[in-house]
Amino acid sequence: MMANFTVALKELKDLLGDRLETSPSVRQHHAHDESFHQPAMPEAVAFPKSTSEVSEIAHICMRHHMPMLPFGTGTAMEGGVNAIHGGLSIDMSLMNKILSVSAEDMDCVVQAGVTRKQLNEYIRDRGVFFPIDPGADASIGGMAATRASGTNAVRYGTMREAVLSLTVVLADGKIVKTSSRARKSAAGYDLTRLFVGSEGTLCIICEITLRLHAVPEAISAAVCSFSSLKDAIDTVIETIQMGVPVARIELLDAVAIEAVNQFSHTDYPLLPHLFLEFHGTQQWVAEQAEIVKELSSEHQGGDFQWAFNTEERNALWQARHDLAYAARARRPNARIYSTDVCVPLSRLADCILETVVDITGTGFSMPIVGHVGDGNFHVVAAVDPSNAEELKVIDAFHDRLIRRALSVGGTCTGEHGIGQGKKSYLQEELPAGVDIMKIIKGSLDPDNLMNPGKVIDIE
Amino acid sequence: MMANFTVALKELKDLLGDRLETSPSVRQHHAHDESFHQPAMPEAVAFPKSTSEVSEIAHICMRHHMPMLPFGTGTAMEGGVNAIHGGLSIDMSLMNKILSVSAEDMDCVVQAGVTRKQLNEYIRDRGVFFPIDPGADASIGGMAATRASGTNAVRYGTMREAVLSLTVVLADGKIVKTSSRARKSAAGYDLTRLFVGSEGTLCIICEITLRLHAVPEAISAAVCSFSSLKDAIDTVIETIQMGVPVARIELLDAVAIEAVNQFSHTDYPLLPHLFLEFHGTQQWVAEQAEIVKELSSEHQGGDFQWAFNTEERNALWQARHDLAYAARARRPNARIYSTDVCVPLSRLADCILETVVDITGTGFSMPIVGHVGDGNFHVVAAVDPSNAEELKVIDAFHDRLIRRALSVGGTCTGEHGIGQGKKSYLQEELPAGVDIMKIIKGSLDPDNLMNPGKVIDIE
The missing domain is CATH 3.30.70.2190 (Alpha-Beta Plaits)
Structure with missing residues (x-):
């Protein structure tokens, strides 16, 4: 395997020059997100500048069976960017152009590396804004890949509603536009929404057409x-x-x-x-x-x-x-262990109150915060990942919390995604659904090269 | 092929008894929707009463390579229910139970045969309503299958936003629940939205969890x-x-x-x-x-x-x-030829004004109506389907209309779907996307038994 990677890295170097990084510090930076999940270094990090370059990268990786791991800002919570099977981290930060904004149509087209604050800064004087706001200043590509939401979701929806169309690169390098720019469409399967939330396991999101909203008076x-x-x-x-x-x-x-x-x-x-x-x-x-x-x-x-x-x-x-950072700051050298469940509104009070009792039982102090208008809440632990005993207690608490949500018809994640941390819970939540996800994954990425080991396990 | 169907029909009869219909009148009723598209009769019509019965029906059809054609109320516009390759029409009208309503959670679970008016009648005193309203009193299953919308879409969205979760039966009879009841979720691929709008070509939709809205003061x-x-x-x-x-x-x-x-x-x-x-x-x-x-x-x-x-x-x-019926009523024995495009708002005025000129040139009188808040509009022709000359003129007009929409970044259908009528336009609109749709279709329905000949052509 490594022999092939050597050839792959040479071809990638020829393509990207200085924009292929193999230094330990850069690889280390791309080995983790902001969660407690164990870092795992990629062999190298590519910094493409265009969709066609991403396509060429995918061609090379596919030929040499090298895993491809899209990387936005590294600010997610379920270890989605960690290179647990090695491979190439594809950092989208140089694809940071806002390609077009139409205040009349209330939409825009951006490259995947544009961040949410960059976009809002850019369109600020046009009478429109982009409402989706996870805690961090995440990239739009990463937000689409993880179906991110945030504090405005109760009114404006999540990335599911915000994305009108995507241009993606598949495992074999094919470039696919998923939809027109129209605000609604009944034209064929909804590939846009299939790829929104696929966490890099089906494609690399390169360009995003977003719905914007009128700035209120x-x-x-x-x-x-x-x-x-x-x-x-x-x-x-x-x-x-x-x-x-x-x-x-x-x-x-x-x-x-x-x-x-x-x-x-x-x-x-x-x-x-x-x-x-x-x-x-x-x-x-x-x-x-x-x-x-x-x-x-x-x-x-x-x-x-x-x-x-x-x-x-x-x-x-x-x-x-800043709540997650605030929770982390209460302990030196802590990492964030942020849980994330979403339940039907009628079960929210019971679910949170039972969770408070449960937290007390753990002996740890953990804040509860929630986008409660949608039934979504988090418990934010600041853990010392090197302390196995402590992790065990928090893991067990986390497990009970998710089972509590599932038992009332809720989901194991309202917005953080599955990543590497919640695969078994996804299986519990949607057993037959996971079979279908595996079939779809197998049909679009037969060699399991797109962010392998995330969302679902391919045998 | 017919020999197999004979065996299949016998097994279906054993399963369903009187609820398998082979009379010409019932088959004729299931041979068409409300459009001008050429009717095509199924071999028989099944009337299942439960999801597990639909699953058994699929098992039988799969074993005997018999096409399966889900049927709601037959009120669509692109010939989606017509049995163009023969097979079994699966009429969902006996699956008309409202399984649960939660005014607290503002959601409900219905069987696919429940119609939109039936649902609103049922929940009328609960302070909630279901806003999606295509012209006809369509079934919720059919509306989910075609990603229907209507006059409220500009405020409340389409079936894409209204459906929280589905229970579907796949070609092999497998029963799959696509999502939890939570109002938002980042749990794995969005199977719900993949199946909403798949027009019976990927699965048979049996139960639908719908988001409801508060009745305004x-x-x-x-x-x-x-x-x-x-x-x-x-x-x-x-x-x-x-x-x-x-x-x-x-x-x-x-x-x-x-x-x-x-x-x-x-x-x-x-x-x-x-x-x-x-x-x-x-x-x-x-x-x-x-x-x-x-x-x-x-x-x-x-x-x-x-x-x-x-x-x-x-x-x-x-x-x-009633506009479509009103347009039809202007000519005895006419069928509806309803077009349906959706364009970015900034192009709407030009697109409609050019269309008016184009209509004048055809010599036919055709009303324009539109859900224009989303850029979606229809031109409703009342045609005599037996008049080839006339159909040719309207076809050519229709062709120009769609190209006009596509040329400004619009879609060939905002809400009617692709059915059998718009396959070539879908191909034009999303060439690489259609390749992906074919891969997904092939992976979930390898024998092409689910509503074959609709949405995409499988070679």
Whole structure:
């Protein structure tokens, strides 16, 4: 195998020159994401500049049976980029061009390496914005590959809804455009959505056509404390059931608030909180806020602390987005062990309350945060990956949490994906479905070269 | 081949008894949809009552190489149910149970034969509704299979967004659940969306978990005339670009209005019209209407004629939904030849205006109607399918229309699907994509038994 890789690396060097890196430091940087999963180094890292170059890379890798591992910003949570079977990491960061923006059509075309903040910065004066916001400033390619979502999903959907079309490279180097630019289509199988969330195991995403949204006339954000988690969650459920189109409705438990206060120098009371945002016209934003305020006071919610101007709002949401880093910062040299389940709304309160009891039993302090408008929440542990005993306790907790979600009709991951960490849970969640996924994977990547060992195991 | 079918039919008879029909009248009824496409009779029609029965039917068909053609209500537009290679029509109408409704989770589980009106009737007092509304009272299974949409798509999305999970039967009889009930998930490949829109060529859809929506506190509908199509379309584009969440914004040209007036006994002036609907709180609905009224007056729109109460609104939308039947009614014994393209919003006005000129050139009178908030519109011809000369003229017009849409980055079908009518256009729209669709089809249905000859041609 290694002999073949030597030839492959020579051919890749001829193609890419300096843009093929084999230094240990660069390989080490591409050996892991932000999770606790064991790093695994690729043989080399390629930095393509165009879709056709990605296609040529795939041709070379295919001929020499070299695994291909697309790499965005390395900010995911399930070890999806780690080279567990070796191979070539394909870093998309030089494919960072915004190819077109149409404010009229409210869409844009970007290369995979463009990050979400780069895009929003670029389109900021055009009256449109891109709402999907995982914690990190991830690449659009990585976000499409992992079907990312974030705090705006309750209103604007996830990458499933945001991606209109993809240009991808398959294992054999073929370049495929999956769909037209039309906002809706019934033209054949939905290849776009098949590839969104395939985590690099079916193709390398090179270009993405994204749906954008009109910047609302008014935006206001608020923070509200509750004396119990149940009250906060019930407020969320009633808000959704009333059809109030909240743009964001995020839950942080008291432990999460403590971590945020420490990391972001805020001084929220150590109670469960909802972080809220409303989008619309001035009048409509005020009315939405009024409705939610009324619901929250019925559940003993505190006063709404408003953040009206852009800076205050950005500070508020940055604090929320930094939660994983805040949790990690509480322990020196810790890695993030972030869980991620999503359950039907009616089961959310029970599921979170049982989880709180379970956390207490572990003896560790772990914040709970959630995009609760969709039933999605995380428990963020900061672990010492070298401490086997500790990992065992957290693993067992994680296992119980996922079984709890599955037992009420939920999913083992609302947004982090399967990666290497959740393959067995996917099998439990969708046993017959995994058989179909294997058939599809086998038909498009018969040599199992696309990010092998992730999402599903090919025998 | 027929010998095998004889054995297959005997086994099916043993399984289904009276629920296997071989009478010519029943077979004839299942030989066509509502389009002009040449009817083609199946050998027999099965009426299963459960998913496991569908699985047994598939087992029998697979063993005897008998094509399987799922049948909902036969109300589609591209000949998707016609048995062009013979085989067994599988009529889902006895699978018409609503299995569960959760108003709390705003979802429900239905069997494939439940129709959209049946569902809305059933859940009417629960504070939730199901928004997807193609013209006919189609079955949910058929709507999922064709990725149907309708007049509410601009606000609530299409079946792509509405379906949370499916239970399907594959060609070999395997029963597969595609997803959990969670409102969002990153758990593996998106099999749900792969099967939504696969038009019976990959699987038989048996059960569907649907996302429901909160019934808005206030609904108001209005009709507004314009002196030109361009003015009407510009009003739509500006409404969308301002982010006004109109629930419905439908364009009817003067010819369409004439057909509606005749068929539904209305008396709208013979001018282009927008049919609009707003959903929200009382105050928010009033504000949305005010914004759109202002935009429309900037484009010389007439007064808004309001329909406030439920009956008036239903009458208004029924008139709109009946457009295809209204167009057909203008000619005795005519069949519907409904085109369906979807283009980026910025190209919509040009595309429709060029189409108007093109229609004039054909010498036929054909209404234009559109779900224009998404860039989707139809030209509805009423043809005499036995008149080859006439069909030739309409075919040529249809061909030019689709090329016009494709040339501006649009799609050959926004909602009717590919069926047997648009295979060559799909090939033109997504040449490399069709290769991938064939690979996937071949991997899941190696004997090409699932609705053969539709969507893609397997050599």
